[in-house]
Amino acid sequence: MTRTSATHGSTARPGLTLAAVAVVQFMVSLDLSVVNVGLPRIAAGLGFTAAGLTWVIHAYALAFGGLLLLGGKAADRYGRKRVLLSGLGLFGLASLAGGFAQAPGHLVTARAVQGIGAAALAPAALAVLTATFPAGRARVRAFGVWSAMNAAGGALGVLAGGLLTQYAGWRWVMFVNVPMAACALGLASRGIAPGPPGARGGRPDVLGAVLATAGTTLLVFGVVRTDQYAWTSPVTVTTLVAAAVLLAAFLHVERTTGREPLVRLGLFANRSVAGANAFNLLLGAAMASALYFVSLHLQQVLGTGPATTGVMFLPFALGGVGGSVLAAVLGHRLAPRTLLIAGGLLTATGFAWFGLISPDGTFVTDVLGPSVAAGTGFGLCLGPVVSTATAGVAPHETGTASGLLNSSRQIGASLGLAALGTTAQHRTGRTVTPEALDDGYALGLTLGAALLLTAVLIAVTVLRRTGRPVQADPLPTRNRPH
Template sequence: MSKTDALPAVQPDPRRWKALIFIGLAQLMVVLDATIVNIALPSAQQDLGITDGNRQWVITAYALAFGGLLLFGGRVADLWGRKRTFIVGLTGFALASALGGAAANTAMLLGARALQGVFGALLAPAALSLLAVMFTEAKERAKAFGIYGAIAGGGGAIGLILGGLLTEYMNWRWTFFVNIPFAVVAAVGAVMVIREPAEGRNRNRLDVPGVLLVTTGLVALVYAFTRAESDGWSSGVTIGLFIGAAVLLAAFVLVESKVKAPLLPLRVVLDRNRGGVYLSLGLAVIGMFGLFLFLTYYLQIVLDYSPVLTGVAFLPMVAGMITGSTQIGARLMTRVPARYLMAPGFLLASLGMLILTQIDLDTSYPALILPGLVLMGLGMGTAFMPAMSLATHGVQPRDAGVASAMVNTSQQVGGAIGTALLNTIAASATTTWLAAHAGEATSPAAAKAMQFGGMVHGFSTAIWWSFGILALAAVLAFVLINAGRPDGGGAGEGSGAGAADANEVPVLVH
């Protein structure tokens, strides 16, 4: 590599830190949207007359479009340019949000949610790949990804707080309208300060068969878990969707191994470290979504918290995530290999989840829920930042978009799987418990207590599963990831993959 090629890493452009503000703002908007609408859904359903059968589609339409199109969005970022894709994604997301806020009927709202997913699939990988190509020096990268990891990890909980405030004191429509100022500020800032490296684009023709196969395959997979939640795992439709998803995704892998310019070069996912990140992070998100889902219901229904108070109750977890990401992960990332942050981080989060399995009808928030949330936040924050950094670390510039998209895909698909899988487990455990205690409903008060008891038992059972899934994520992170320190000091750690990645950092700044 010539000195000219290495220049950006030696003399970093100070505007990259201003750029990080706007990239982080855009990422916060996308992550917020995954949870903010959940709080507003009951009000929107009543206002627009949405049927119970169609209610789930307000969430599912977004998840299907987002999860199914992420790899396509990442490839578009590599082809068009990351800055351009980022701005287009922001603009489209803002317009879709305006449409959702102005929705006059169910069809208009569902269409707006699907459009949000489409533009989110452009925006999310473009944002992460911009970080990957703009921050290449090890200590700078650690700080930037620490901030980004805190936003990505804590944004969902912030969405619960903001959703509660907007719904309780304003109107459910503001959970959509609030995205518009986020998008406008981020887009204007991007135009003014983002300067991505001029080279490193992947200008090969778009792999259309790959786009169709992976999009339909991921949509089928996400929808299969959604149908499993409503129709059961043994339903013919559910089984058919799972089989269809497996066939489509297997065909996608076959096509990608044959075509000259694949949508997802298999070298991206077959790298031991990146593959380990995608797998362990996806599992961790499955477990974390279980916490959001069940603890939200538990606080509101069993402990009778208001929507706003429920959101506030999650604040210690947000604080833990920010602390773990910026004060633990970012400070240690250049000193120790990533697996020594990811595995203990996931393990610490699982211990927080273990505490939360002990919830009961009258659990004390300060004594049990608070320490569980803090441990969960610290653990996930510590693990998220090195995971996101390693997933794009050492990747060739032409693959930065799809590598970033795979991080988002593992999270989005993990979230969809977690919601459906754990909700099914909780519902089954509740039904079994109620059947075993059917004779105890001797009065209306006893019947209500029994209903709450069954609900809490179901939540606790599902959180036990979340604990196991997070523990498995910790094991996989420790076993599969063997990269050394990002500054190259860990070249002797593990096999050549880690050393190669550490030595490839300058390639990102052609």
């Protein structure tokens, strides 16, 4: 790697590269969950309606997920470091603007711009990691660190959100990203080599990105509004049909465009890519919904405050970090497919256990055990799913493959929260009592377990069995780009 970096006029620093990518992933993952605990106070502070409040989450997840493929393609086309630094700058500025929001529309817009920045920086960071640590033990260790930061950010985001909301005010769930973005900018500037020039070719497929984002947004919008309009109503049917038309148009553009397609559909012929992304979509759907339901259950059913709720998520956070470390240790002995199956089953068990929550329950009886099980299983999945999704992908498509994987998780998160949230709300009904709320949250958590079992089935049937992982780093046979 040193020879390659020197060829391009800069010396790579693998340690700083890993640190920069770890901070980036922690920040992105934290931002997906840090607002959850603060949602009730955000609603009170800015005047959100119950339905409008979910768009604080959806605006970020949809912009993030819908534009990740474009971000991955831009990283391949214009250079990973350049796109990573640009995305970090935009993310930090949007976080600052969101903290100063004075109306619901201001915050939703800031969250959408945050998603755009994250869509640029996340695939670029993951592509840098994949290129810097191409094989062997170093790759397993690097992805172990990455997945630990992913798990810690997602779970500690709830803890940080609770503490910040109660003691500093809800605006700090946005401001907290600014120093992290600045830190990541400094590390990435110093530690990541510029790498080779971007791949030459036509301009990135902006039309495809617009169609994909618009289609998924309409799909989520249609599902969310079923609390007001029945599934068979003209409003819902028209919205969902329009979403299907836009998504079909996206697939047509990707097959026929004369420009560089947003994603080469031939990538899905790789069973590792297809299976890992399907698994990741369902994992994202279940995880985002679980964090949402458990946070609301603790506050609205059990009556705990934001800070206490955040502390109660610590077992989930520690379980996620522990699972990630365990995956790194076992990654030398077990195939990624095996770890995905084990992690998926353990996470599903935790969610099914969460589904037994009751309005008379306590943290010890209803939250502690399932948090440890679900968190550990989630951590077990993170590194192996990335390693699987990028296996056998050509170097010039690593950014696209990384963007595709991140996109599947974010779109899954938004679709899962829309579908399971709406289902829970239908179960709750119009009588908003602790018992009714608990009934709806329990149903949503149980359905999350079903999604994880479906993900395990995909891992069993789609992903190929592979041999034991490489036990030592192979000697470099050719220069590898950063």
